[in-house]
Amino acid sequence: MELEIEGVITEIIFHSEESGYTVAVFETDREQFTVVGDMVGVSAGRRYQLTGRFIEHKKYGEQFAVSFAREVMPQTKEGMESFLSSGVLKGIGPKTAAAIVERFGDSTFEIIEKEPGRLTEIPGIGAKKAAAVSEALISHRKFAEITVFLGQFGIKAEMAMKLYKVYGADTIEIISSDPYQLTEDIFGIGFKKADALAEKLGIAKDDESRIASGIRYVLNRYATDGDTFAPQRELEEKTGELLGVSMEKIEDVLIAMAFETSVRIEELEGRNVVYPMYLYMAEQDVTKRLIALCDGNIKALPLDTMSLIHEAEARQGLKFSEEQTRVIRNCLVNGVSVITGGPGTGKTTIINGILNILENGGVKTALAAPTGRAAKRMSETTGHDASTVHRLLEYYFDRDTSTMRFGKTEEDPLDAEAVIVDEASMLDILLTDGLLKAIKPGTRLILVGDADQLPSVGAGNVLKDLIESEYIHAEKLTKIFRQAAESYIVVNAHRINKGEEPYCNEQGGDFFFMSRNTEKDTLSLIKELCEKRLGKYYHLNDIIQDIQVLTPTRRGLLGTVNLNREIQKVLNPASPLLAEKEFGERIFRENDKVMQIKNNYELTWRRITDMSEGQGVFNGDIGMIDSIDNEDGYLTVVYDTDRYVRYPFDQLDELELAYAMTVHKSQGSEFPVVVMPMTWVSPMLASRNLLYTGVTRGKRAVVLVGSEKQMLTMIANNRIKERNSGLAIRIKNLVWNRT
Numbered sequence: 001m002e003l004e005i006e007g008v009i010t011e012i013i014f015h016s017e018e019s020g021y022t023v024a025v026f027e028t029d030r031e032q033f034t035v036v037g038d039m040v041g042v043s044a045g046r047r048y049q050l051t052g053r054f055i056e057h058k059k060y061g062e063q064f065a066v067s068f069a070r071e072v073m074p075q076t077k078e079g080m081e082s083f084l085s086s087g088v089l090k091g092i093g094p095k096t097a098a099a100i101v102e103r104f105g106d107s108t109f110e111i112i113e114k115e116p117g118r119l120t121e122i123p124g125i126g127a128k129k130a131a132a133v134s135e136a137l138i139s140h141r142k143f144a145e146i147t148v149f150l151g152q153f154g155i156k157a158e159m160a161m162k163l164y165k166v167y168g169a170d171t172i173e174i175i176s177s178d179p180y181q182l183t184e185d186i187f188g189i190g191f192k193k194a195d196a197l198a199e200k201l202g203i204a205k206d207d208e209s210r211i212a213s214g215i216r217y218v219l220n221r222y223a224t225d226g227d228t229f230a231p232q233r234e235l236e237e238k239t240g241e242l243l244g245v246s247m248e249k250i251e252d253v254l255i256a257m258a259f260e261t262s263v264r265i266e267e268l269e270g271r272n273v274v275y276p277m278y279l280y281m282a283e284q285d286v287t288k289r290l291i292a293l294c295d296g297n298i299k300a301l302p303l304d305t306m307s308l309i310h311e312a313e314a315r316q317g318l319k320f321s322e323e324q325t326r327v328i329r330n331c332l333v334n335g336v337s338v339i340t341g342g343p344g345t346g347k348t349t350i351i352n353g354i355l356n357i358l359e360n361g362g363v364k365t366a367l368a369a370p371t372g373r374a375a376k377r378m379s380e381t382t383g384h385d386a387s388t389v390h391r392l393l394e395y396y397f398d399r400d401t402s403t404m405r406f407g408k409t410e411e412d413p414l415d416a417e418a419v420i421v422d423e424a425s426m427l428d429i430l431l432t433d434g435l436l437k438a439i440k441p442g443t444r445l446i447l448v449g450d451a452d453q454l455p456s457v458g459a460g461n462v463l464k465d466l467i468e469s470e471y472i473h474a475e476k477l478t479k480i481f482r483q484a485a486e487s488y489i490v491v492n493a494h495r496i497n498k499g500e501e502p503y504c505n506e507q508g509g510d511f512f513f514m515s516r517n518t519e520k521d522t523l524s525l526i527k528e529l530c531e532k533r534l535g536k537y538y539h540l541n542d543i544i545q546d547i548q549v550l551t552p553t554r555r556g557l558l559g560t561v562n563l564n565r566e567i568q569k570v571l572n573p574a575s576p577l578l579a580e581k582e583f584g585e586r587i588f589r590e591n592d593k594v595m596q597i598k599n600n601y602e603l604t605w606r607r608i609t610d611m612s613e614g615q616g617v618f619n620g621d622i623g624m625i626d627s628i629d630n631e632d633g634y635l636t637v638v639y640d641t642d643r644y645v646r647y648p649f650d651q652l653d654e655l656e657l658a659y660a661m662t663v664h665k666s667q668g669s670e671f672p673v674v675v676m677p678m679t680w681v682s683p684m685l686a687s688r689n690l691l692y693t694g695v696t697r698g699k700r701a702v703v704l705v706g707s708e709k710q711m712l713t714m715i716a717n718n719r720i721k722e723r724n725s726g727l728a729i730r731i732k733n734l735v736w737n738r739t
C-alpha cells in the first residue's frame with residue numbers, strides 16, 4: 001500500500017546526478033529510516049513529502065521505496081535555516097542562514113523572493129549576491145512546482161529537469177496547452193510519450209494538434225527509414241491506425257498542413273505523395289543544381305584528354321585499362337560524373353589519375369568524403385588533403401536557431417574548380433543539397449562510391465538515383481584488379497554481391513568461416529578471438545582498435561549492446577587502475593573504445609599537439625576514453641589520436657561502447673580485422689548488401705562466426721527495400737520538359 005510521509009532528509013548516502021537515483025536517511029517526527037528512489041537535486045537538510053511503500057531489501061533490511069518526492073518548504077526556524085544552507089542557494093552557509101532567519105523570521109522566504117534588496121541588511125550580502133540568492137530560490141520553487149505537476153502524470157523528476165531546462169518557468173503552460181510540442185523540442189520524447197501525456201491531460205483523440213503530430217510522427221518514421229516521401233494513402237492509413245481516427249479527419253489536417261507548408265503533397269508518377277517540406281526542398285534543389293552543373297561551362301584543360309591521360313600514365317608509372325581510360329576521359333569532359341564499383345575495381349587509381357591530370361592542368365580540386373574515417377583514408381590513398389564534406393562546407397552551429405549551418409553557400413561558394421567525393425553511397429539528400437549549393441556552375445563534380453553497399457543512413461537514395469536518372473554520366477567499374485592470391489576478401493565480396501558462396505578458410509587466405517551451432521557458443525568464440533587468437537595471429541599492435549566486431553542489430557545476445565558488454569570484459573576489464581563511470585546500463589572505463597552516436601556540432605575539441613580548437617563530433621566517430629574525472633563529473637575522449645573532447649556526465653547518452661557496432665554505423669570505415677556473427681536476425685537485416693558492406697570493411701582479415709545456413713540465407717536475400725525517393729524521376733522530368 002502506498003503511503004505519504006513527511007520529514008527531513010538528514011544524510012545523503014548515494015545520489016546520481018543524471019538519474020536522480022538517491023539513497024538517503026530520512027527522519028520523520030517519530031522515526032528514522034532509509035529511503036531509496038528517484039529524487040532529482042535533493043540535498044541534506046531539506047523537508048520532503050514522500051509517496052511510496054516500505055519494502056524489505058535482502059541485504060539492507062526495511063527501506064522506504066519512493067515513487068514520488070515533493071519538497072515542502074519548512075515552517076520552523078531550524079527548518080528554514082537548514083534549507084537556506086543546504087546548498088540550494090549558493091554562497092549561503094549556516095551562519096548567514098541563521099542571520100537571515102533571525103532577521104526576517106516567518107517572512108524569510110517571502111522577503112527573499114519579493115524584496116531581495118532587503119537581504120543586503122545582512123552583513124556579508126551585497127546587492128549582486130542578494131539578487132542571485134533570490135533568483136535561485138524562485139527558480140528552485142518553480143522547478144519544485146513543475147516536478148509536482150509532472151509527477152501526477154508519471155513523469156519522473158529526471159525528465160522534469162530536462163523539460164525545465166528547455167522551457168523554464170513556462171513549462172507547465174506549454175505542456176498543458178500542447179504536449180505534442182515536446183516531440184519537436186525534447187530529445188527523448190517521441191509521439192507515444194507525448195500522446196500518453198495528452199491523454200492524461202484530457203486532450204481529445206481527434207484534436208487537430210494530436211492528428212498533426214501523429215502525421216509528423218509517421219512521416220518522420222519514413223524519413224528515418226531513408227524515404228524522402230510517403231505515398232499519401234499509405235501515410236493516412238498508418239496514421240489512422242496509430243491514432244484511431246477516421247481517414248477523413250486525417251486528410252483534413254494533412255491538407256491544412258500542406259497549406260501551412262509544413263508538408264508538401266504532390267503527384268509523382270501517377271500517385272499522390274507527401275513530403276516533409278525540408279526534404280522536398282532539398283530534393284527539388286538537388287535536381288536543379290545537378291542539371292545546372294551538367295550544363296555548366298567547365299574550365300578547359302591545356303591538351304586533348306587522351307594526351308593528358310597518357311601523360312598521367314607516364315607520371316604515375318602505370319597503364320590505365322581501357323575501362324579506366326574511358327572513365328577518366330568522361331570525368332574530365334563532364335560537369336557531373338558518377339563512378340561506382342566494388343572493392344579492388346580501381347576506384348582509387350582512377351581518382352589519383354584524375355587528380356594528377358587536373359593538378360597539372362591548373363584546376364583547383366577539393367577532395368571530401370562523408371565521414372571522418374573515409375576522408376582520412378582518402379588523404380592517405382591520394383596523398384592530398386581530403387576533409388569531411390561538413391568540414392569542406394565550413395559547418396558551424398547557429399545558436400540563434402539551434403541548427404547546424406554551412407558557411408559555404410551559393411553566396412560564398414567553394415573556391416574549387418573540381419570537387420571529388422569518395423564513399424558517395426553515404427551521401428543523403430540533405431548533405432548533397434548542402435554540397436551542391438556551395439559548388440558554382442562550371443565546377444567538375446565527381447562522385448565515387450559503391451552503389452551495392454547499404455545506402456546512406458539519412459533520407460534519400462542519391463547515388464543510385466543519379467545512376468538511374470540516365471542523365472548524369474555514370475560508369476560502373478567491372479574489372480577486378482585484385483586476385484584471390486592477393487585478397488580473398490575482395491574476391492569474396494564480389495562473389496557475395498553476385499549471390500555466390502564465398503571461398504572460406506583457404507590456406508594463407510584472409511577470409512574465414514568458423515562454425516558454431518548456438519548463439520551462446522558464437523558469443524564465446526567471438527570473445528576468445530578478440531581476447532587471444534586474432535591479436536597473436538595477426539601481430540596486432542592495438543587489439544582494441546584493430547579488431548572490429550560488426551553485427552546487424554543492437555538487440556539480443558549478439559547485438560551491439562550485449563557484445564560490447566561482453567567484449568569489454570575481456571579487452572578492457574575492470575581494474576583498480578582504471579577509473580569508471582556507470583551510466584544507465586553502460587559502464588564506461590578508461591581505455592574503452594567508444595563511439596559518438598549523434599551529430600553534435602557544438603561539442604568542442606582541443607588538439608594538444610598544436611593547441612588548436614574546433615567544434616563538432618559526428619555520429620559514428622570512434623575514439624578512446626582517455627580519462628574519467630568522477631570528482632568533477634566529466635569524461636575525456638580522444639578522437640583521431642589527438643582531438644580531446646570533454647563530456648560532462650549528463651551528456652553521456654551521446655556515447656556508446658564501440659567494440660561492436662552495427663554494420664550500418666561502420667559504413668565508410670575500414671578496419672584491419674573484422675569479425676561478424678552469423679546468427680538469426682530479422683529478414684530485413686539478413687540481407688546480401690548488409691553482409692557485403694560488412695565484409696568490405698575488413699582489410700587484413702574477415703572472420704565470420706556462427707551458422708553457415710545464416711550466411712547463405714543472407715547471400716540469397718537480394719531483396720533491397722526500395723526507398724521512396726523522387727530524385728531520379730525529377731531529373732528525368734526536368735530534362736524531358738526542356739527538350
Ligand SMILES: Nc1ncnc2c1ncn2[C@@H]1O[C@H](COP(=O)(O)OP(=O)(O)OP(=O)(O)O)[C@@H](O)[C@H]1O
Nearest residue numbers: 318319320321342343344345346347348349481482
Ligand atoms: N591500370 C592498373 N594497372 C595496374 N594496377 C592497377 C591498375 N588499376 C588498379 N590497379 C591496382 O589494383 C588494385 C586495386 O585498385 P584500387 O585500389 O584503385 O581499387 P579500389 O576500387 O579503390 O579498391 P578499394 O575500394 O578496395 O580501395 C591496386 O593495387 C591498384 O594498384
